[in-house]
Amino acid sequence: MSEQSVLTGITGGLGRLTLNRPGAINALTAEMVGILRRTLADWSETDRVRAVLISGAGSRGLCAGGDLRAMHADAVSGGTGSLDFWAEEYRLNADLAEYPKPVVAFMDGLVMGGGIGVSAHASLRVVTERSRLAMPEVGIGFHPDVGGSWLLARAPGEIGTHLALTGGAIGAADAILAGLADVFVPSHRLGELAEALCSGVPERGAPGAGAAEVVGAFAVSPPPGDLADARGWIDECYTGGDVTAILDRLASSPSAAAQAAAKEIATKSPTSLVVALRSVRAAAGMAGLREALDQEYRLSAALLRLPDLAEGIRAQIIDKDRRPRWQPPTLAEVSPTVIDACFTPPPH
Structure with a gap:
């Protein structure tokens, strides 16, 4: 009998909830998303559960994202399995954001794409010195989904735009700083924190520390990052809704880091870059996460049928030659009509 893909217990x-595919850095499958949704729904109805903890098995990370090989198979064959998967995955993201009880996420190790979706919508998000968070979708011909457009649109200044376009x-x-996590706890203390949560979250109305207080007792200041000092060139270069203009400002900036960002962005799918920027800009004006997820689902369905998704996954995951041949290959050739179609809701 195969081991369970999600371990559950009270x-x-x-x-x-422990994502349990450590050999694949706990990459999400449809089965895992289903288990998570059903278990969360059950636990929302019982007084036995006063808080929820999401973590990943193994030492490499919480979750490396979705199953890109399955996505590639759909993109090549015209299959629809990815559409069903995204619909359920995005519902899970909304479930987490709206959950009636505290949800603690241990964002330890690698947390990418779908991993952001199962953790960054939690109410208490814990990072460690091993945490590496990314929304790298533009590098595979996709876009920041799982509520990524909503989260990145709400990062301070243009930090979210920088993360969306560079991946x-x-x-x-x-x-x-970007609003994707709340507190820093050293990784060697996560086990102790989990034990404290088991014993320290009181029943409703009972005295004692709540989940936020328990987590806060373990929080310390993180080692310094890079983005705070980069806010000047980031906020100056990433304004507006034109990827080409952003690239020009980055490339001509006196900042070496800005120039490096321009070179990195230039390797991404031109179509994905245009879609990602427009998606984040649109999400900034939306009323709630569910509206952003609805837009993201339309974009995912559209990009599944465009050539860059299959090609991007081929280059990164299948053949691993890291030399994608984007269609079209330049930003100037990206069709506004194609982009508009990606964002157009289907007729009712």
Whole structure:
């Protein structure tokens, strides 16, 4: 019998959800998303669970994202499995954001794409010195989904735009600054924190520390990050809704880091860059996460049928030659009509 992909259990009022595919850095499958949704729904109805903890098995990370090989198979064959997966995954993201009880997420190690979706919508998000958070979708012909457009649109200044267009990974301090995490706890204390949560979250109306107080007791200042000192050129260069203009400002900036960002962005899918920027800008004006997730689902469905997703996954995951041949290959050739179609809701 194969091992369960998500371990579930209740100890002392704490419901524990452990993503359990350590060999794949706990990459999400449809089965895992289903288990998470069903268990959270059950726990929302019982007084036995007073708080929830989400963590990942193994030492490499909470979650490396979704199953890109399955996505590639759909993109190549015209399959629809990815559409079903995204629909459920995005519902899970909304479930977490709206959960009636405290949800603590241990964002230890690698937390990418779908990993952001199962953790950054939690109410108490813990990062460690090993945390590496990223929304790298533009590098595979996709876009920041799982509520990424909503989260990045709400980062201070243009930090979210920078993260969306470069797909770069950030550590603990920068994750907190960007609003993707809340507190820093050294990784060697996570086990102790989990035990404290098991014993320290009181029943409703009972005296004692709540989940936020328990987590806060373990929090310390993180090692310094990079984004705070980069706010000057980031906020100056990433304004507006034109990727080409952003690239020009980055490339001509006196900052070496800005120039490096321009070179990194230039390697990404031109179509994805245009979609990602427009998505984040649109999400900034939306009323709530669910509206952003609805937009993201339309974009995911559209990009599944455009050539860059299959090609990007091929280059990164299948053949691993890291030399994607984007169609079209330049920003100037990206069709506004194609982009508009990606954002157009289907007729009712």
